Amino acid sequence: GENVEQHPSTLSVQEGDSAVIKCTYSDSASNYFPWYKQELGKGPQLIIDIRSNVGEKKDQRIAVTLNKTAKHFSLHITETQPEDSAVYFCAASTSFGNEKLTFGTGTRLTIIP
Amino acid sequence: GAGVSQTPSNKVTEKGKYVELRCDPISGHTALYWYRQSLGQGPEFLIYFQGTGAADDSGLPNDRFFAVRPEGSVSTLKIQRTERGDSAVYLCASSQDRAKDTEAFFGQGTRLTVV
Numbered sequence: 770g771e772n773v774e775q776h777p778s779t780l781s782v783q784e785g786d787s788a789v790i791k792c793t794y795s796d797s798a799s800n801y802f803p804w805y806k807q808e809l810g811k812g813p814q815l816i817i818d819i820r821s822n823v824g825e826k827k828d829q830r831i832a833v834t835l836n837k838t839a840k841h842f843s844l845h846i847t848e849t850q851p852e853d854s855a856v857y858f859c860a861a862s863t864s865f866g867n868e869k870l871t872f873g874t875g876t877r878l879t880i881i882p
Numbered sequence: 883g884a885g886v887s888q889t890p891s892n893k894v895t896e897k898g899k900y901v902e903l904r905c906d907p908i909s910g911h912t913a914l915y916w917y918r919q920s921l922g923q924g925p926e927f928l929i930y931f932q933g934t935g936a937a938d939d940s941g942l943p944n945d946r947f948f949a950v951r952p953e954g955s956v957s958t959l960k961i962q963r964t965e966r967g968d969s970a971v972y973l974c975a976s977s978q979d980r981a982k983d984t985e986a987f988f989g990q991g992t993r994l995t996v997v
Contacts, residue, residue: 803986810990812886812989812990858924858925860924866977866984867984869927872924874924
């Protein structure tokens, strides 16, 4: 089955700086890669996603890049703000959709004011 | 409410007991998913419903776990003969359709503690 590895497990950045979180996946059939933000006591919330037919997607301060050859995808957050502090999860699926997502182990991002 | 609702928010049960966890998806969402999240880990897939039927139950760890969605809306995850290793946050999510470009919305989860 699919295996998703995520690094780093913790990340602290100064407010205003950029943060990068990286994930690798094992199943070359994976074609959908969402990123979720989870705040304490809440369920994960989708922040951005990308499908295998594109290499990059951007939404305001958030961007995701995908390298299918290397089976690697990354989340980039620019101009970080204190409210960006949370746990971030990458995920992958082979269905172009939400069924049977395989999640990474999470990155705890702390923005230092 | 507008979001996915899960009840109870917390459940403490004794080892060997039976528990039921309920999920109310967003109205009109045909797809419903159950995940389990252990402390410090990412969510782990359990089962996916499309309408009333379980389209993929390959994530259920063993036959003590069972889920139903009889009318294509509310779903119940049932765990028999609970074990301490079942302790986790059980998350439910729903989306409009599995095939279209739609977002899966997660509930806040039910924290199950087996003592």
